[in-house]
Amino acid sequence: MIRFAALLLFAVSLSACAASPVRIESRALSDQVAQSPEHYIIAAVSNEPAAFMSHAGSTPRGYDVVSAYGPTDRARQLMRDLEADYTLREVSAWPIESLHMHCAVLEIPAGADRAALLAKLSQDHRVALTEPLQEFAMRTDANRGDGYNDPYVGLQRGFLEMDVAGAHPWSRGDGVRVAIIDTGADVNHPDLRGSIASAANFVDADEVQFVRDRHGTEMAGVIAAVANNREGIVGIAPGARLLVYKACWQDRAGADAAHCNSFTLARALSAAFDAHAQIINMSLGGPDDPLIGDLIRVGLSRGVLIVGAAAAGGGLLHQPGVIEVASAEAPSEIGTALFAPGVEILTLLPGGHYDFASGASIATAQVSGVVALMLAKNPALSTNGAYQLLRDTSQASSADAGIKRVNACAALVTLVHQGACRGREEDAGMTYGPRVASH
Numbered sequence: 001m002i003r004f005a006a007l008l009l010f011a012v013s014l015s016a017c018a019a020s021p022v023r024i025e026s027r028a029l030s031d032q033v034a035q036s037p038e039h040y041i042i043a044a045v046s047n048e049p050a051a052f053m054s055h056a057g058s059t060p061r062g063y064d065v066v067s068a069y070g071p072t073d074r075a076r077q078l079m080r081d082l083e084a085d086y087t088l089r090e091v092s093a094w095p096i097e098s099l100h101m102h103c104a105v106l107e108i109p110a111g112a113d114r115a116a117l118l119a120k121l122s123q124d125h126r127v128a129l130t131e132p133l134q135e136f137a138m139r140t141d142a143n144r145g146d147g148y149n150d151p152y153v154g155l156q157r158g159f160l161e162m163d164v165a166g167a168h169p170w171s172r173g174d175g176v177r178v179a180i181i182d183t184g185a186d187v188n189h190p191d192l193r194g195s196i197a198s199a200a201n202f203v204d205a206d207e208v209q210f211v212r213d214r215h216g217t218e219m220a221g222v223i224a225a226v227a228n229n230r231e232g233i234v235g236i237a238p239g240a241r242l243l244v245y246k247a248c249w250q251d252r253a254g255a256d257a258a259h260c261n262s263f264t265l266a267r268a269l270s271a272a273f274d275a276h277a278q279i280i281n282m283s284l285g286g287p288d289d290p291l292i293g294d295l296i297r298v299g300l301s302r303g304v305l306i307v308g309a310a311a312a313g314g315g316l317l318h319q320p321g322v323i324e325v326a327s328a329e330a331p332s333e334i335g336t337a338l339f340a341p342g343v344e345i346l347t348l349l350p351g352g353h354y355d356f357a358s359g360a361s362i363a364t365a366q367v368s369g370v371v372a373l374m375l376a377k378n379p380a381l382s383t384n385g386a387y388q389l390l391r392d393t394s395q396a397s398s399a400d401a402g403i404k405r406v407n408a409c410a411a412l413v414t415l416v417h418q419g420a421c422r423g424r425e426e427d428a429g430m431t432y433g434p435r436v437a438s439h
Contacts, residue, residue, distance in 0.1 A: 022187040024207050025200040033091055033105060033133070034203065034249055037261050040091065040105055040133040041118060042291060043082060045126060047075040047095055047102035070095050075102035078126050082106075086117065092263070096270055098298040101128055103291070105263050129290055136260040136286030136316065138182070138215050138248065138361055148227060150234050152354060158222065158341040158366050161397055164236050166409030166421045168227075173237025173372035178223055179277035180365075181268045182284070183258045184210030184246040185217040186350040191232040195224040197241040198275065202267045203249055210246055212350045215256045218357045219283055219365040220244060221348030223372070232354050233346055236369025236408065239376065243275050248284065256357065262289050269295045273302065278375055280304055281368040283361035285311035292316060305375070305383050307368040309360040310337040323371070323387050325364040328403045332360075338390055340366045340406050370408045377415055389414060 033040055049069055071079075071093070079102060083090055093104035108114055114132060121130040147165065159165070177197060184203075187196045188211060201210055224242050225235035247268035248260035269292065272280050280299065293316070299306055300321040308317030310324040310332040317324060318334065326332035327342025342363035344356045371386055381389075393411045394404035409421035 022196045022199050024184075024187065024210050025198070033263070034261070037133045037135055038114065040107055041088075041114065041121075042103060042129070042131050042133055042262050042266075043079075043088075043106055043121060043127055044096070044099075044101040044103040044129040044291070045075050045078040045082070046100065046128050047071055048100055049097070069097040071102040078102075079104055082121075082124070082126060086121065087112075094267065094270075096266070096295070098270065098273055099294055103129075103266065105133060129294075131262065131290050134262045134287055134289050136248070136265065136284045138256060138258045138284050148234050149230050150225075150227060150232055151230070152232050152346060153234050155346050156233055157343075158345045158362070159234060159236065161341050161405060162236075162366065162370065163407055163409035163421055164234075164370075167370070167373055167412040170412040170416055171237075171373040171377045172227070172239035173224070173369065173376045174239035176237065176240045176279065176372040176375045177243060177275065177277050178237070178240045178279045178281060178368060178372055179243040179245060179268075179272035179275065180216060180219050180223070180281045181245050181247050181265065181272065182216035182219055182281070183213035183248045183250050185213060185220045185244045186211045186348065186352075187220075187244055189217065189221070189348050189350070190352050191225040191229070191348055192220060192242070193226060193229070195220070195226060195235070195238070195240065195242050197243055199244040199246075200268075200271055201246045202264045202271070203246050209250070212253075213246070213250045213258075214254075214349060215248070215250065215258050215283075215361065216244060216246065217350050218256070218347045218362060219281060221354075222345060222362060222365045223281065223369040225348060232348065236366055237372035237376070240369070240372045243272060243277055245271055256359075256361075260284060260286075262291055265289075265292050266295060269299065273299060273304070277304060278379075279368055279371055280306045281365055282306065282308040282317060283364045284316075285309055285360075286316045288314075289316055293319060296322065300383060303382070305371055305381075305386055307364055307371060309364045310334045311360075321383050323367065323383065323390070325360065325367045325406075327358070327360050327363045328397075328405050330360070331403055338367060338387070338394065338406055339363070339403050367406055370406055370411060373408060373412060374415055377412065381415075 088106040227238035245268040247264040251257040310326040328339040340363040
């Protein structure tokens, strides 16, 4: 009955957005690469710093801006030599300043054995890194609203179970920069007005599809939907500033399913570093990947807090320093995972709409929002400190006493060492240290 009533509410037309549309920067990838990743590999050569460019994006066989870091003549020649020696064709290339590499997506010869080719390249002293162009997927599956004038706040199950309203007197995440590496998102949704700092497309140049993408819109909504604007819902961290980076393709209209690859994820991660993101939300899963793994470790070493979806058997995001999150209704086998509500979570849809979403993805985004609340209160909070605080203050719900869920209010009260949640005094004895440079 609640869902039916909510859907009736959603049928009410929303007022048009009067603000200027957010500009979506396009850094397109070839459709051919996106549709047939098995015909491509990634290879990188050493590229010690030289003045040229630092932009995270690129155009095929060229670079679109002049700045501080770019490929050296030696790196360019090495890549050309590799193309000639292995009959490869460069599709797109870009310098990765954080890894001191010149990286390229290369098409392999028709009929070639990709595994055998990668094995040969891995033994070539000129090659710093080589791997298949891998694919990744979005992690989808399956009443305390007092003080807000947003009409659907009473239907926000995750918001209520995690006691976000109790945390908001301490923090609303003001100014914290959260990068969402996902599909595109409806950056002009009325309930995101003012929350978007920037948007970039690493997949294609289709601005129309960018704002129609569902999954990224859902993640953006639970993290930072505007509070007290008489529109829809309340974000976990309504004061946060979102960096929306499209690295994943929506598989079909009207569905959350989407996929990404090593190339698009690497470009989005590099852009997040360039933009000084404090938190990176990665609501996706897939295999271990050397390039993405290296970039994640670079981000962690710089103090970026990375929140990722926990996946059975580990995979890409199962590494030290990443805050892994699972749906409380589908507990992960990963013993270090945190849990958040992940079933029937009310959020945004493209076109100014609202609906429910479920899965580890939405649970992950909610925890990213809670981390933003914490960072706004203590910008020096380390990854380990944030994780331990969230784990120590997680609480079992009345519905399922076996699974402890992240509790936003308890975490904030513990962080500031004063006050109480729901009339219960919190332990003020725990301390959490400053951000560290390595993990």
